[in-house]
Amino acid sequence: MKIFLEQAHSLICIALQNRHRALITIAGEQLWAEERAKELLQQLNKNALWVSDNPRDQANSVDFNASRRWLGRELDTLVFDAHTGFDPNIFALLCGTVRAGGALILLTPPLEHWANHPDPVNKRCSVWGMQVHFSRYLARLAQLLPEHSQLLLQQKKKLLQNKTRAIEAPAADNEQTRLLKAITSSYSVEDALLAVISGDRGRGKSAALGLLAAKLAQLGATRIIITAPRKAALEVLMQHAQDHWPAAATALSECVIFMPPDQLCLTLQPCDALLLDEMGSIHLGLLKRLLDSYPRLVMAGTVHGYEGAGRGFHTRLRKHIQQNHPHCQWLQLTQPIRWSVDDPLEKACNSLLMLDAEYQVSTARPYQFAFLDRDQLLSDEHLLSQVYGLLAAAHYRTRPLDLRQMLDGPNIKIAVLRNDAAVVAASLIAAEGPLNDNELNAQIVAGKRRPAGHLLPQILMQRLKLISAAELRYWRIVRIAVQPELQNNGVGSDFLEHIEERARAEQIDCLGSVFAVDLAVLKFWQRAHFRSTHLGDNCEATSGSYALTLLKALNSRANSLTVLARATWRKQQIETFSHSHPALPHELCSALELDFKCDEKAITGTIGT
Numbered sequence: 001m002k003i004f005l006e007q008a009h010s011l012i013c014i015a016l017q018n019r020h021r022a023l024i025t026i027a028g029e030q031l032w033a034e035e036r037a038k039e040l041l042q043q044l045n046k047n048a049l050w051v052s053d054n055p056r057d058q059a060n061s062v063d064f065n066a067s068r069r070w071l072g073r074e075l076d077t078l079v080f081d082a083h084t085g086f087d088p089n090i091f092a093l094l095c096g097t098v099r100a101g102g103a104l105i106l107l108t109p110p111l112e113h114w115a116n117h118p119d120p121v122n123k124r125c126s127v128w129g130m131q132v133h134f135s136r137y138l139a140r141l142a143q144l145l146p147e148h149s150q151l152l153l154q155q156k157k158k159l160l161q162n163k164t165r166a167i168e169a170p171a172a173d174n175e176q177t178r179l180l181k182a183i184t185s186s187y188s189v190e191d192a193l194l195a196v197i198s199g200d201r202g203r204g205k206s207a208a209l210g211l212l213a214a215k216l217a218q219l220g221a222t223r224i225i226i227t228a229p230r231k232a233a234l235e236v237l238m239q240h241a242q243d244h245w246p247a248a249a250t251a252l253s254e255c256v257i258f259m260p261p262d263q264l265c266l267t268l269q270p271c272d273a274l275l276l277d278e279m280g281s282i283h284l285g286l287l288k289r290l291l292d293s294y295p296r297l298v299m300a301g302t303v304h305g306y307e308g309a310g311r312g313f314h315t316r317l318r319k320h321i322q323q324n325h326p327h328c329q330w331l332q333l334t335q336p337i338r339w340s341v342d343d344p345l346e347k348a349c350n351s352l353l354m355l356d357a358e359y360q361v362s363t364a365r366p367y368q369f370a371f372l373d374r375d376q377l378l379s380d381e382h383l384l385s386q387v388y389g390l391l392a393a394a395h396y397r398t399r400p401l402d403l404r405q406m407l408d409g410p411n412i413k414i415a416v417l418r419n420d421a422a423v424v425a426a427s428l429i430a431a432e433g434p435l436n437d438n439e440l441n442a443q444i445v446a447g448k449r450r451p452a453g454h455l456l457p458q459i460l461m462q463r464l465k466l467i468s469a470a471e472l473r474y475w476r477i478v479r480i481a482v483q484p485e486l487q488n489n490g491v492g493s494d495f496l497e498h499i500e501e502r503a504r505a506e507q508i509d510c511l512g513s514v515f516a517v518d519l520a521v522l523k524f525w526q527r528a529h530f531r532s533t534h535l536g537d538n539c540e541a542t543s544g545s546y547a548l549t550l551l552k553a554l555n556s557r558a559n560s561l562t563v564l565a566r567a568t569w570r571k572q573q574i575e576t577f578s579h580s581h582p583a584l585p586h587e588l589c590s591a592l593e594l595d596f597k598c599d600e601k602a603i604t605g606t607i608g609t
Contacts, residue, residue: 001036001039003159004036004040004151004153004159005039005040005043007151007159007161008024008040008043008044008103008151009043009044011024011103011150011151011164012044012046012101012102012103014164014165015100015101015102015103015164015344016100016101018164018340019100019101019339019340020100020101020164020339020340020342020343020344020345021098021099021100021101021102021103021104021339021343021344021345021346022102022103022104022150022151022164022344022345023103023104023106023148023149023150023344023345023348024040024103024104024105024106024149024150024151024152024153025105025106025108025145025149025151025152025153026040026105026106026107026108026153027107027108027109027110027111027114027145027152027153027154027155028109028110028153028154028155028156029109029110029155030081030083030107030109032155033081033083033107033108033155034081034107036153037079037105037107040105041077041079041105044076044077044103046076046077046102046103047075047076047077048060048075048076048077048078048079049061049062049067049070049075049077049078049079049097050062050079050081051063051064051067051078051079051080051081051090051094052064052079052080052081052083052084053081053084053085053120054081054083054084055081064084064085064087064090067090067094068090068093070094070097071093071096071097071232073097074097074098074099074338075097075098075099075102076098076099076101076102076103077098077102077103077104077105078094078097078098078102078103078104078105079105079107080094080104080105080106080107081107082106082107082108082109082114082119083107083108083109083117084120085119085120085121086108086119086121086138086141087121087401088353088399088400088401088403088404089399089400089401091349091353091400092349092353092355092400095345095346095349096201096202098345099338099339100338100339100340100343103345104345106145106149108141108142108145110154110155111142111145111146111154112142114135114138114139114141114142115134115135115136115138115139115142116133116134116135117135117138119135119138121401121404122135122408124401124405125404125405125408125409125410126410126452126453127409127410127411127430127451127452127453127454128435128440128451128452128453128454130410130411130453131410132408132409132410135404135407135408136374136375136377136378136407136408137403137404137407137408139378140378140407141352143378144351144352145352146160147162148344148347148348148351148352149162149348150162150164150344164344175204175333175334175335176204176207176208176211176333176337179197179208179331179333180208180211180212180215182195182329182331183195183212183298183329183331184212184215184216184219187216187219188219188220191296192295192296192327193273193295193296193297193298194291194295194296194297194298194321194325194327194328194329195297195298195299195328195329195330195331196279196298196299196300196317196321196328196329196330196331197209197298197299197300197301197331197332197333198300198301198302198314198330198331198332198333199302199332199333199334200302200336201302201346201355202336202337202338202339202346203333203334203335203336203337204333204337204338205277205300205301205302205333206233206236206237206240206277206300207236207240207337208300208333209226209237209240209275209277209298209300210236210237210238210239210240210241210243211240211241212275212298213226213237213238213241213252213256213273213275214240214241214242214245214252216272216273217241217245217251217252217255217256218245220272221255221272221273222255222272223255223257223270223271223272224255224256224257224271224272224273224274224275225256225257225258225259225264225269225271225273225274225275226256226257226258226259226275226277227258227259227260227261227264227274227275227276227277227290228258228261228276228277228278228281229261229278229281229282230278231258231260233258233277233278234256234258237256237275237277238252238253238256241256261276261282261286261290261544262286262539262540262543262544262583264290264293264294265286265289265290265293265544265583266582266583268293271294271296272296273296273297273298274290274294274296274297274298275297275298275300276290276297276298276299276300277300277301278300278301278302279299279300279301279317280301280302281301281397282543282544283397283516283518283540283543283544283545284316284317284320284518285516285518285519285543285544285545286543286544286545287299287317288320289544289585291320291321291324291325292324316484318330353400353403354384354385354388354389354403355400357384357385357386357388357389357392358385358386358389358393359386359389359390359393359422359423359483360386360421360422360423361422361483361485362419362421362422362424362483363424363483363485363486364419364420364421365419366419367417367418367419367424367425367491367494368417368418368419369415369416369417369495369498370415370416370418371413371414371415371416371502372387372414372415372416374407374412374414377407377414378407383423386422386423387414387416387423387426388403388406390423390425390426390481390483391406391426391428391479391481393481393484394479394480394481394482395479395481397543406428409430411430411431411432411453412428412429412430412431412478413428413429413430413431413475414426414427414428414429415427415429415495415498415499415502417491417494417495417498424482424483424486424491425480425481425482425483425486425491425492425495426479426480426481427477427478427479427480427481427495427499428477428478428479428480429475429476429477429478429499430453430455430475430476430478431473431474431475431508432453432454432455432456432457432473432474432475432476433454433456433457433469433470433471433472433473433474433509434457434470434471434472434473435451435454435457435470436470441461441467441470442467444458444461444462444470445461445462445465445467447462450462455476455514456469456474456476456510456512456514456549456551457469457470457472457474459514459533459534459549460533460534460549460561460565463534464533464534464565464568464569464572465568466561466564466565466568468561469561469565472509472510472557472558472561473507473508473509473510474508474509474510474511474512475499475503475508475510475511475512476511476512476513476514477496477499477511477512477513478513480492480495480496480513482495492524493524493527493528496528497528499511500552500554503554504554508554509553509554509555509557509558510551510552510553510554510558510561510562511530511551511552511554512530512549512550512551512552513525513530513549513550514547514548514549514550515547515548516540516543516545516546516547516548517535517545517546517547517548517584517588517592518545518588519585519587519588519591522548522588522591522592523591525550526595528552529552530550530551530552531550531551531552531562531566531595531598532548532549532550532566532569532592532595532596533549533550533551533562533565533566533569534548534549534565534569535547535548535549535569535573535577535581535592536548536549537580537581539581539583544583545583545584546581546583546584551565570596573596576589576593577589577592577593
């Protein structure tokens with residue numbers, strides 16, 4: 001233990017000199033790991049936060065949910081107790097609270113046993129009737145931690161140290177000053193303004209928006225709207241704005257307001273500027289509507305990280321903006337502002353949680369269709385990165401927990417199209433139904449129970465009162481992604497046909513999907529003969545849209561259920577879509593009305609074309 005404490009002290013001294021942050025892992029039985037962590041904290045004599053769902057008598061401790069309140073603050077040391085659960089979402093967020101010269105101390109069960117540990121987060125991956133007993137996700141972390149920990153102390157094992165040397169920290173590069181000058185050099189409250197700020201976590205994007213708000217107010221803006229998926233973003237931006245312009249803090253607070261992104265599309269709001277943070281967490285369709293409605297708009301977001309957007313998102317966003325708003329400024333922040341480049345904790349977090357996963361572009365044919373063995377994915381990090389990177393790029397809201405659900409969900413299947421070089425298409429499929437508990441089914445129909453998983457039968461049972469939906473077997477396509485370079489040339493349709501062929505071979509009754517309705521995506525599903533069966537009532541703030549359920553029957557039994565579901569939905573839908581769902585764009589309302597009037601043909605295996 002003495003050697004460990006000496007090495008930890010030396011590591012922190014080097015981290016201070018390098019403006020880096022360290023990852024120290026202590027793996028062993030819980031009480032032993034806690035005692036070692038206490039001794040280390042006493043040695044370091046640093047301000048620390050202990051995060052655990054069973055903090056015992058630790059000082060300055062919080063549970064996982066309460067730890068979210070520490071976002072935006074800075075800590076010398078963070079202790080993350082994974083014995084009580086490893087929530088990737090919270091781990092990713094809290095990594096950003098550790099300041100340069102600090103350390104994250106990760107407590108884990110013995111690495112060789114971690115995958116079998118009764119982690120409470122397993123329940124969030126489980127579905128009704130199927131539990132998670134072995135975690136592939138935790139097995140992967142156990143494989144990677146020895147490589148990414150600067151110090152690894154294991155119970156009854158030799159101390160492992162990854163050599164760290166002192167370097168000369170690079171001189172500060174004030175990218176933010178240049179960025180603000182580029183945006184505001186020709187600003188007026190009458191002229192159009194459009195800019196997109198991108199960068200990885202910790203690069204000061206939110207700070208730049210806060211400084212921009214202060215600068216615009218100095219230039220005469222009297223009404224600035226801040227929008228983001230979470231209202232907490234306003235506090236962060238306002239703090240930076242007031243730090244920049246402390247003498248006018250009151251005036252600044254009076255001219256800056258927050259509004260959720262979906263409300264900005266429902267009713268056009270007058271403003272001198274709209275500043276949008278965390279753009280990667282907002283559906284691309286909603287972003288397009290904001291772009292087309294607000295002439296003075298500045299957006300910021302991560303390229304990698306917990307917002308979820310990746311290269312595919314930015315490719316599609318850039319294409320839309322270049323076609324419709326060619327005056328846009330594209331600005332990038334590359335230098336971290338709270339720590340130096342090549343920060344060990346940042347690199348570890350990105351690798352462990354696969355925040356920087358990217359697909360590999362390859363258009364070569366032919367393609368081979370396959371379902372992947374998730375156990376084999378554990379030994380193929382490159383393939384896992386391609387699959388997850390492609391799925392993340394195609395979806396507007398990917399969270400770190402999604403990788404754990406992909407690897408551990410007991411009803412999840414992973415389908416791919418691949419050539420010799422890369423994965424060109426990928427899909428997550430959830431096997432749902434049948435639900436064979438009559439008492440449970442009655443409670444679902446009554447709206448009293450919502451068992452985990454089995455989303456398709458639950459929607460049909462609870463919203464349309466079709467209890468017979470419990471009897472069928474479904475494959476719900478949770479996500480489907482095609483490389484952007486290959487879209488609109490039939491690859492996605494061919495991929496769906498392969499999935500359908502396998503579903504028929506396994507005697508699945510029905511394929512389905514639930515997604516935030518978007519015209520282009522709706523047309524994709526309609527071309528594959530999927531039919532709308534229900535539209536949710538609530539407009540989601542980050543997508544500005546409603547959840548649409550589609551089904552494709554694979555046999556006569558499922559066909560009868562789908563025809564009945566559509567007929568029931570018609571009876572429930574008394575008003576036109578434009579009245580019942582006011583946030584829907586006109587063209588989407590028209591497309592759904594047309595689909596609504598489509599005659600059903602009771603043909604075994606398909607619904608009417």
